[in-house]
Amino acid sequence: MQKALKRYFALFALPGLICFCLAFFIPMIMGIILSFCKFSNLTNAKFVGLSNYAKMFVDGNFGHAFGFTVLFTIVSMLTINVIAFALALLLTRGVKGTNVFRTIFFMPNLIGGIVLGWIWQVILNGILMKSGVTLVSDAKYGFWGLVILMNWQNVGYMMVIYIAGIQNISSDLIEAAQIDGAGKWVMLRHVIIPSVMPSITICTFLTLTNGFKLFDQNLALTAGDPGKKSEMLALNIYNTFYGRNGFEGVGQAKAVLFTVIVAVIALTQLRITRNREVES
C-alpha cells in the first residue's frame, strides 16, 4: 500500500505542502535570514551581521514589553486555570441547569480579540471613570484590564477541557476513596487533581502560549498606551516593523528571539507537566 500511495504524492501531499511552504516554511527561512540584514522589502536586503540583534534592547521598550508579557502570562495563566478548574468542579455535581451554565461560560471564547478589546475598553473605562482615571492613565490599569479580559475569554474554554477530564475519572476510583473515608480535601488533592493531570498539561500549555503571543486584545484595549508602557512583545515587534522606517531588521531579529523564547517555554512546560503525569 505504501508503494501505491507513494505514487500519488502529487495528489495527496503536494497541495498541502505548497500552501504550507508559501504561508509558513519559506517565510520562516526568509525571516531567519532577514534578521541578519537591513531591508525595507524582500528585494533590497543587505547583510549586516549581528547588528540587528545588538540594537534590540537599545530603546528599552523591548525589555519593558518582555517583563510586562512575562508577568501578564504568569498572572493570567494562574487565574484562568484556577477559576476554570473551580467552575468545572461546580459543574460536575449534577446541579440543575448545568448545560445552560456551561453554554454561557463558554460563549465569550467565540468572540474575536479585536471585538473583545473594544467591549472591555468601554466597560473598564466606565468603571475607572468613577475614580477619575482611564485605562490608559497608567500601565497597571491596562495590565489588569488585559487579565480580566483574558479570563472572561478563556475560562470557559479551559473549563470545558477540565470537565471532560473530571468526567473521565472512573467512578470505581472515587467510590474506593469514599469507602476509605477520604474527605473532600483529600479527595481533591489525591484523587481528582492527579487524575486530571493531562487536562492541566493542556490548559497550562494553551494559556501560556496564548498569553505570550497575545496581540489583538492588546491592540484593541490600550494599543500599548500610555507611552508603550502596556505594550506586549507581539505588539512591540509589530510596531518595530511597521512603526519605524529602517527598523524592519530589528523587528525581525526580535521576532526570531520571540520564537525561540516561545518554543523553549512550550517545550519545558510540556516536559515538566508530562513528567508529573507519569509519576501520579
Added chain:
Amino acid sequence: MKGTKRSSRIALFVVLTILAVLFLSPIVIVFMNSFKSKLYISSEPFVLPNADTFTGSENYVSGIQKTRFFRAFGYSVFITVFSVLGIAVVTSMLAWYVTRVKSKFTSFIYYLLVFSMIVPFQMVMFSMSKMANMLHLDNPVGIIVLYIGFGCGMSSFMFSGFIKSIPLALEEAAMIDGAGPVRTFFQVVFPMLKPTAITVSILNAMWVWNDYLLPYLTIGNDYKTIPVAIQYLRGGYGSVDMGAMMAMLVLAMIPIIAFYFSAQRFIIKGVAAGAVKG
C-alpha cells in the same frame, strides 16, 4: 444530613447564576449602549438609554456606512467558509500520506508541521505578507491559500492522531479489492475521519473568522474583513465614534452567537476532543 445537602445545592445554584449574569453582562452593556447617543456612552455606560440619550438606529446606520459592514461580512463569510473547507480536505489528505508512507521525508514533514503550531505569527508576518503581495495572493481567494498553509500544522496533527488509530487492515482490504488510493481515501478513510473533520473545522472557523493581523497585512486595504473593519473605526488620529463602534460590535457578535447556539453541542464537544488529541 439531607437538609444540608439540599441547601448547599441551592447555594451552589445561586452562586452559578450570579456568575452567569456577570459573564453575560458585558454583552448586554454593549447592546444597551449601541442605542445611546455617542456623547453618553463614555460618560454613563451602565445606565439604560432614556429619552435624552436614546438615538434609535442612528449608530447602526452610521457604523454600517463607515465600516461598509455588509461588504466586510461578505468577505468574512467567503474567506472563512472556503478556508475551512480547504483545510479539512487538503490537510486530511496530507495527514493520510504523511502517516501511511513511512520515510525520513514524511517524518521530517510531520515534525515541521508540529513545530509550526508554536511559532508566533510575528516571525513570518513581514516576509509572508510581502511574498503574498509579489505572488498576487493578496485577494480574498489568494488568502485562502495562506489560511490552508497556516492551518496545516494543527489540523494535520489532529488528523494524523486519528488516522494512527484506524487499523491498516481496512485500507489494505480496500486496496486488494482493487480500489486505488483515491477511492480508498474518499470511500473508506475520509468517512471515518468525519468526527475529527468536524472538530478541525470548528476550531479553524473560530480562528479564521476572528483573525485580524493576517487579513489586515495582506488584503486590509482593499478587502476588509469584520475584525479589520472594526479596528479601522479607530482611524489614525482623533477620537473614536463610540456609538458606531458599539453598534458594530453588536453586529459582529450576532453571527457568532447565532452560530454558537445552532452548533453548540458540536462546538463544546469539538473543543474537548481537540484538547485530548492536542
